[in-house]
Amino acid sequence: MTTDGVKEVPADTVSANEDTKKNPDVSTSSASSFSLTDSEHRVAKVTDCAFDTTEDPRFYKPIPEYESAHRWDPYFEWTEEEEKQLIRKIDIRVCTFACVTFFALQLDRGNIVQANSDSMLGDLGMTTNDYNTGQTIFYLTFLFSELPSQLLSKKVGPDRWIPIQMVAWSFVAAFQAFLKNRAGYFACRALLGLLEGGFIADTILFLSFFYKSKELPQRLSYFWVSYEATSIVGAFLAFGFLHIHGSNGYTGGWRYLFAFEGLITGIIGIIAAFWMPASPTQTKGGFRGKDGWFNEREEKILVNRVLRDDPSKGSMHNRQAVTPKMLWHALCDYDMWPIYLLGLTWMIPNTPATNYITLELKSLGFGTFETNLLTIPAYVIFIINLLFWTWISERFNQRLLLGVVSEFWCLVLLIALEVLPDGASGWARWIINALLIGAPYVHAIIVAMTSRNAGSVRTRTVASAVYNMMVQASSIIASQIYQEKDKPYYRVGNKVLIALSVFSMALFIGAKFYYIWRNKYNAARWNAMSSEEREEYLAANKDLGNKRLCRLGAVIA
Incomplete structure (x- = not known):
């Protein structure tokens, strides 16, 4: 999130790239399974973000089947x-x-x-x-x-x-x-x-x-x-x-x-x-009314703030x-x-x-x-x-x-x-x-x-x-x-x-x-990696849960 008055800049739609799925161990420009626009390479400014804000947000994109995937936007900002x-x-x-x-x-x-x-x-x-x-x-x-x-x-x-x-x-x-x-x-x-x-x-x-x-x-x-x-x-x-x-x-x-x-x-x-x-994007009907509880902007805030805090929540429907x-x-x-x-x-x-x-x-x-x-x-x-x-x-x-x-x-x-x-x-x-x-x-x-x-x-x-x-x-x-x-x-x-x-x-x-x-053990391993090694690690290890070295604060005490 940002200070008051920041204008929202919507991101373009992300499309799948089947070629890179077959070979994740490639350079930064092609390591991802997704082909992204320039706006998606912009990092969302948000406090307490679960991932390093110098990283490419494409590594944290929710799966297409995730019920709120249509509201994900790594460039979206709110007050x-x-x-x-x-x-x-x-x-x-x-x-x-x-x-x-x-x-x-x-x-x-x-x-x-x-x-x-x-x-x-x-x-x-x-x-x-x-x-x-x-x-x-x-x-x-x-x-x-x-x-x-x-x-x-x-x-x-x-x-x-x-x-x-x-x-x-x-x-x-x-x-x-x-x-x-x-x-x-x-x-x-x-x-x-x-x-x-x-x-x-x-x-x-x-x-x-x-x-x-x-x-x-x-x-x-x-x-x-x-x-x-x-x-x-x-x-x-x-x-x-x-x-x-x-x-x-x-x-x-x-x-x-x-x-x-x-x-x-x-x-x-x-x-x-x-x-x-x-879910936050499925509130229409029942005692909640035909229009639901939230408008589109509110849904985007709810979805993106939760996913930036914990991107793993977008890994399942x-x-x-x-x-x-x-x-x-x-x-x-x-x-x-x-x-x-x-x-x-x-x-x-x-x-x-x-x-x-x-x-x-x-x-x-x-x-x-x-x-x-x-x-x-x-x-x-x-x-x-x-x-x-x-x-x-x-x-x-x-x-x-x-x-x-x-x-x-x-x-x-x-x-x-x-x-x-x-x-x-x-x-x-x-x-x-x-x-x-x-x-x-x-x-x-x-x-x-x-x-x-x-x-x-x-x-x-x-x-x-x-x-x-x-x-x-x-x-x-x-x-x-x-x-x-x-x-x-x-x-x-x-x-x-x-x-x-x-x-x-x-x-x-x-x-x-x-x-x-x-925490010290994970941090030491992550800090020892070069930026290229980190990118390769992120591309190759999308489903490790709390074992992902880059998930800062993965184990809290």
Whole structure:
């Protein structure tokens, strides 16, 4: 982008040159697969460009099948004010609605916590261990459906797949109102996990169509704000629904909680089918109006700013499937493995506190409605920490070190829980647990880091799913740490969590040093090349993703 008042100079159309495709190892004038006009050799003036602005932009031209290829223009310029206005526009129309859909997800997968504050376990003849087993089943099916769901989303488009998912799981969520026994509880948790799996990665893929890599962490923080806002709203909804009592044996207020919250999700899913656009250049129709959201100039700004930030986003069509070969290459990307390992461990230390807050408060003598209202301060602390530390991340360009802060926060509070005497006040335990639940949540930062480090659409599609699979696996581990025989103070479980906090801190530090080394290694190899060698490298290596040496900042930490 440029300063205000710069006149746009459109580029001519690029045509394919079949002769040079056969021999990419030629001089600068003929190395490309494309025959370009003089205007296309002009480099677009844009800040934070992902590629070296002395390079020929023809090496970064999107494929012809890319849905927004007709808006690509390496010479196109726009003002900062225009871009800010467009960002506000997509924040309202794209990001806000994505948060609403996430609200629906958390409403249906998280209301089990409020149901536990009522008589659900007793009504179904279940124990805490049965509850743990149900949660494990949920996370297992969620985990195993994660990658298939993401691959299906890439094939049909997240704008189509997300509404289908939402309507499907809303039926299961609502029909939990008719549970009669433990077997039915297990079956519903399995179906919910199966249908909800992949939703988060699908939505992140959808958001990546509209936002630059540096903008994504803040938007994802809003995403997870809606996650905790759901917990707050859910507590108030539970306060109302749990006061309702029916007849014919279905007296538990938790049944109405499941029924009405499932209905809410179904309505949001139907709206999503008519609201979510396929891409910035495909917004006409549905609730978006016959003229769509953007005019031609706005579409060009949206497309070119995203492609200049990350040219790899133009390497696939938004409804193009990831092939088995692409899947294998993405899974073998070793630069993503440290992130996956972090996903398996870093959330465990405070997950049991979140899952058991209502059960623990009830065991300490608080009533059903007090228990639900007492969860709200923890979620408020969570939201404040989420927004603050995400802002810190981008302000100081730090990510993994903030994970160390999060783990240290948990470590201190877990030690406090462990040394607190058995006869201590219930209010003291509530304060510690509230602070533990509200620990700095770096999930949005790591998810954005995963997307940013992917370097290609195929790897972004797969990596987002695999990272979330690791997170679900961590939830499975966490659901088994607090056991029935260890209640109500969970001394053994807390010792395990303390050890995991220390281990995760070491992983964050190790990953930080690994990515620093990788960046130095790549930069040294790139800087050692002559300009001719760089041009030959660019012409011959168009599909290396984050392994392209010239992709500055390919691995961030």
